[in-house]
Amino acid sequence: MVTTTQVLNNARFNADPQGHPVLLNHRTQSATTVNGWGAIVFGLPFMGIGAFTAWMVTRANPASKHAPDWVIQVFAAMFVLAGVFVFVHGVRDVARKSAYQREAARRPSEPWLYDFHWRREGASFSAFNDMVQRLIAAMIWTAFLVPFGWVGLNVRGAWPFLVAVGIFGLCGLIFWVRWASMLLDLLRYGNSFLTYESFPFSLGGTLRARLRSPHHVSAIDELTLTLRCVQEEYLTTGTGENRSSSVVCYELYKDVATFDRDRLTGLAGNDIPVEFRVPSGQPSTTLAATPPIYWEIQANGKARGADYEAYFLVPVYKVS
Numbered sequence: 001m002v003t004t005t006q007v008l009n010n011a012r013f014n015a016d017p018q019g020h021p022v023l024l025n026h027r028t029q030s031a032t033t034v035n036g037w038g039a040i041v042f043g044l045p046f047m048g049i050g051a052f053t054a055w056m057v058t059r060a061n062p063a064s065k066h067a068p069d070w071v072i073q074v075f076a077a078m079f080v081l082a083g084v085f086v087f088v089h090g091v092r093d094v095a096r097k098s099a100y101q102r103e104a105a106r107r108p109s110e111p112w113l114y115d116f117h118w119r120r121e122g123a124s125f126s127a128f129n130d131m132v133q134r135l136i137a138a139m140i141w142t143a144f145l146v147p148f149g150w151v152g153l154n155v156r157g158a159w160p161f162l163v164a165v166g167i168f169g170l171c172g173l174i175f176w177v178r179w180a181s182m183l184l185d186l187l188r189y190g191n192s193f194l195t196y197e198s199f200p201f202s203l204g205g206t207l208r209a210r211l212r213s214p215h216h217v218s219a220i221d222e223l224t225l226t227l228r229c230v231q232e233e234y235l236t237t238g239t240g241e242n243r244s245s246s247v248v249c250y251e252l253y254k255d256v257a258t259f260d261r262d263r264l265t266g267l268a269g270n271d272i273p274v275e276f277r278v279p280s281g282q283p284s285t286t287l288a289a290t291p292p293i294y295w296e297i298q299a300n301g302k303a304r305g306a307d308y309e310a311y312f313l314v315p316v317y318k319v320s
Contacts, residue, residue, distance in 0.1 A: 201295075208273075225257045
């Protein structure tokens with residue numbers, strides 16, 4: 001499952017015991033640190049509290065309400081949506097792991113056939129989906145602040161709510177700025193596709209692929225392609241009420257290839273060749289695991305105006 005979840009505030013995490021660096025603000029494959037039956041159980045109380053609150057609004061005496069119905073309903077909807085998200089994530093994780101175990105028993109030497117829903121021809125990166133997901137995140141963040149803003153404006157002595165809304169609203173501008181950047185990226189370069197020249201790629205072998213040349217590739221001053229092996233970890237920090245869990249990405253391996261403007265201009269309208277040597281001493285892809293290990297190719301293009309950015313998962317496994 002690919003998601004656009006990002007790890008914020010990773011600065012408090014250091015390299016792992018082997019010295020692998022933390023990837024700051026790196027998109028993750030884990031939607032949350034709670035998975036399987038734990039996520040199912042964790043999501044139920046949120047759904048129950050939200051549904052009960054929404055039901056009570058319709059039954060309560062209007063004189064006993066200290067806020068308009070819409071404010072209370074927004075709070076209730078937040079609980080329900082959060083619970084549904086975690087619950088559905090748990091159900092999908094249970095089903096996915098069950099299918100993985102069945103297939104692993106049948107074909108233990110071919111994990112690439114059931115570890116992930118790979119497309120043999122290649123991997124796509126939808127700049128449109130990325131932009132829409134960021135827009136939804138920005139809208140949810142803004143909607144979350146609206147009820148608190150109402151309380152700050154209309155309840156006597158509740159001005160701290162208004163101050164908090166102002167502070168978190170400024171933080172929320174990051175979502176909107178990032179969304180605008182993604183929108184410009186989409187309008188200028190469109191979606192991207194990485195074609196695999198073989199499937200899967202073997203540890204100790206050569207990874208060869210072709211990146212479909214993005215629109216306006218001649219506007220890119222420098223294109224950097226990074227092959228990277230990423231290991232996610234679920235780390236818990238703090239104690240008591242300050243206890244929190246985060247998805248942290250460690251970079252186990254990295255190799256970089258760079259294309260300058262002259263070479264990109266010559267490739268305009270054609271595929272961009274991608275070739276990396278994959279070392280044999282690195283781990284195999286295990287996207288079905290929680291937390292997962294995976295290989296990716298990140299494309300970053302520096303340009304005047306909107307930069308180009310795309311991510312592609314690549315099937316790197318230990319092939320007998």
